Amino acid sequence: MQTSDHKRTVAHSVGGSGRAVLLTLAATIVAIVVVAGIYAQASPRSDETAFTLSGGYPIDVPGGVGAGDTGPGARSAYDVFSWQSFIALNSPTDGGMPGENGDNETLWSTWMEDFQVLVSDGQTPAPWGAPLRLPTACKTLTDGDGITRILTHASKVDGVVGLFDQAQAGPLIDQNGSYVRYEILINEPMYTYIRDNRLYNQAGLNAFGQIDFPSGSLDTSTVGAIMVKAAWKVMGAGDDPSRFHVSRAHVFNQQANTCAVETLGLVGFHISTKTVSAPQWIWSTFEHQGNAPDADAPGTGAHYSFFDPQCATKRPGPDCAPNALPPTPWNPQLPNQKPVQVERVTRIDATTAALNTKFQQLLRGVNAHSVWANYMLVGTQFPQLPDDPTDPQGRPFPQYLANTTIETFLQGRVPTVSSNCIGCHNRATATTSAKFSDFTYILSRVTAKY
Amino acid sequence: MTIEPPSDFFDMSSILTGFTVRTLRLAQQDADFYGVFDDVYGGAWLKDLMGFYVARVQAGSAPEDIGKAILADASPVAETARALMVFWYLGQIAPHDDSRDLRIPSANHYAQALVWRAIQAHPTGVSTLRFGYWAIPPAPFDDYL
Numbered sequence: 176m177q178t179s180d181h182k183r184t185v186a187h188s189v190g191g192s193g194r195a196v197l198l199t200l201a202a203t204i205v206a207i208v209v210v211a212g213i214y215a216q217a218s219p220r221s222d223e224t225a226f227t228l229s230g231g232y233p234i235d236v237p238g239g240v241g242a243g244d245t246g247p248g249a250r251s252a253y254d255v256f257s258w259q260s261f262i263a264l265n266s267p268t269d270g271g272m273p274g275e276n277g278d279n280e281t282l283w284s285t286w287m288e289d290f291q292v293l294v295s296d297g298q299t300p301a302p303w304g305a306p307l308r309l310p311t312a313c314k315t316l317t318d319g320d321g322i323t324r325i326l327t328h329a330s331k332v333d334g335v336v337g338l339f340d341q342a343q344a345g346p347l348i349d350q351n352g353s354y355v356r357y358e359i360l361i362n363e364p365m366y367t368y369i370r371d372n373r374l375y376n377q378a379g380l381n382a383f384g385q386i387d388f389p390s391g392s393l394d395t396s397t398v399g400a401i402m403v404k405a406a407w408k409v410m411g412a413g414d415d416p417s418r419f420h421v422s423r424a425h426v427f428n429q430q431a432n433t434c435a436v437e438t439l440g441l442v443g444f445h446i447s448t449k450t451v452s453a454p455q456w457i458w459s460t461f462e463h464q465g466n467a468p469d470a471d472a473p474g475t476g477a478h479y480s481f482f483d484p485q486c487a488t489k490r491p492g493p494d495c496a497p498n499a500l501p502p503t504p505w506n507p508q509l510p511n512q513k514p515v516q517v518e519r520v521t522r523i524d525a526t527t528a529a530l531n532t533k534f535q536q537l538l539r540g541v542n543a544h545s546v547w548a549n550y551m552l553v554g555t556q557f558p559q560l561p562d563d564p565t566d567p568q569g570r571p572f573p574q575y576l577a578n579t580t581i582e583t584f585l586q587g588r589v590p591t592v593s594s595n596c597i598g599c600h601n602r603a604t605a606t607t608s609a610k611f612s613d614f615t616y617i618l619s620r621v622t623a624k625y
Numbered sequence: 626m627t628i629e630p631p632s633d634f635f636d637m638s639s640i641l642t643g644f645t646v647r648t649l650r651l652a653q654q655d656a657d658f659y660g661v662f663d664d665v666y667g668g669a670w671l672k673d674l675m676g677f678y679v680a681r682v683q684a685g686s687a688p689e690d691i692g693k694a695i696l697a698d699a700s701p702v703a704e705t706a707r708a709l710m711v712f713w714y715l716g717q718i719a720p721h722d723d724s725r726d727l728r729i730p731s732a733n734h735y736a737q738a739l740v741w742r743a744i745q746a747h748p749t750g751v752s753t754l755r756f757g758y759w760a761i762p763p764a765p766f767d768d769y770l
Binding site: 559560563564565566567568570572573574588589590591598601602604609611 | 651654655731732733735736742745748750751753754755756757763764765768769
């Protein structure tokens with residue numbers, strides 16, 4: 176237990192501003208990391224990575240964490256890694272700390288979207304950094320000038336060829352009846368790997384050997400493949416946009432071929448990072464604190480984005496069953512959508528919750544009204560025995576991990592049914608002969624033949 | 626998981642099952658073998674078994690001899706030890722006083738039961754292997770221990 180030490184180090188860093196805070200924050204994280212005993216053999220390099228927080232990635236958890244012999248679930252090292260990633264990825268595009276001057280455009284929003292890889296027959300993905308091409312339905316919008324973000328995914332079902340026809344999952348509908356939208360982006364090392372190796376069409380995928388995305392390495396100080404999946408909700412009645420990271424975006428409805436410009440608030444955020452210590456990737460997941468209450472402590476007074484404390488009185492009947500798929504048909508255009516009554520089935524681990532408080536305090540130290548301080552780490556899944564010959568999943572810990580806005584309907588603790596990031600992504604394949612895609616579902620959606 | 630099991634529990638279980646402490650700890654992570662045994666079979670019986678084990682460790686007995694002593698005909702803890710072994714291997718448990726009330730407490734106990742590893746296989750319906758694994762021979766037995 177490092178809780179008391181955490182408190183002490185955090186206390187030092189509160190107050191102060193600008194660059195000083197940045198350094199204190201970094202120093203504090205180094206302190207937390209050292210206290211947590213991660214850097215068993217502290218190397219100068221690991222300090223450096225922690226000192227370049229802004230835009231600097233944590234790269235890897237040094238040495239990994241051996242489980243089993245040392246007792247289960249040495250999760251704090253990976254949770255610190257997750258928070259460092261969250262801060263690095265959400266740093267402003269022009270440098271500095273997240274929230275330093277209010278809400279900010281994030282570094283990851285400049286990455287490439289999944290559909291930029293998923294080209295048509297005979298095409299090559301655009302060079303890294305190329306701007307998005309908007310669907311025609313969005314081009315005509317006059318209020319959309321300068322907006323580059325575009326969202327299409329309405330559920331996991333969308334676009335995954337044949338994988339989830341059984342509707343293990345469906346759309347998440349918020350308290351205002353709006354569909355949550357999802358966005359998937361990848362960083363440059365991952366994008367370049369796909370582009371250079373021609374993994375964007377079936378011919379290329381078949382011709383290529385084993386897919387093995389670059390791993391973040393502390394030895395060479397190189398960042399590996401990172402992919403993120405963000406969940407956004409439309410800011411509407413009852414929502415306070417000043418408490419969210421918001422973005423104006425084109426929301427495209429494939430079914431109706433319509434497009435609208437909306438202000439969206441970030442409600443969920445997955446980060447998957449491939450590293451030397453974690454060939455099965457590190458799976459971090461964050462949520463907005465106002466999403467939903469814990470199932471064993473449903474709040475009464477607070478406003479949640481996906482939970483109505485008065486549901487039972489207002490809409491008696493099956494509508495209030497927690498985490499139930501909404502009735503079909505699933506079409507964001509239809510009126511009178513029934514909100515999903517969301518509860519968090521598995522409480523956030525106490526160690527993780529304590530770490531959340533520390534990092535939220537640090538973010539408030541940068542800016543007392545930081546939107547980023549309203550986000551929390553739900554957990555980090557990592558392989559405990561990455562080289563276990565009996566288990567290509569590497570004995571993930573924790574066994575189950577779910578984000579209430581992304582794995583809403585897959586929460587719980589039932590083997591193969593409940594959300595297990597590594598377990599599910601371990602089944603991702605890329606070709607008709609089911610070549611392993613190295614944990615990404617992006618390559619499962621490659622349809623171009625050549 | 627409610628309580629973190631004492632390390633003696635794993636050391637003793639390792640002697641009784643033949644699996645490494647690490648494998649048992651990983652199983653316990655996903656399915657609470659310790660707490661459920663305590664609950665369902667009866668905490669007093671488990672306490673006796675652990676006491677028997679710890680006393681012999683303190684007396685300096687070799688692990689193999691401790692295992693034999695626990696399971697000997699005249700041993701007062703043999704029955705409890707067998708129930709624990711069945712639980713680890715099959716995920717099945719019944720209260721000490723009512724052996725007909727046999728149950729598998731959760732899907733995770735079913736999936737984490739050691740029998741699957743003992744036969745270098747995986748539980749029906751729960752595989753952590755990748756597409757096409759059925760064409761590849763399983764890892765050597767020792768890797769499963």
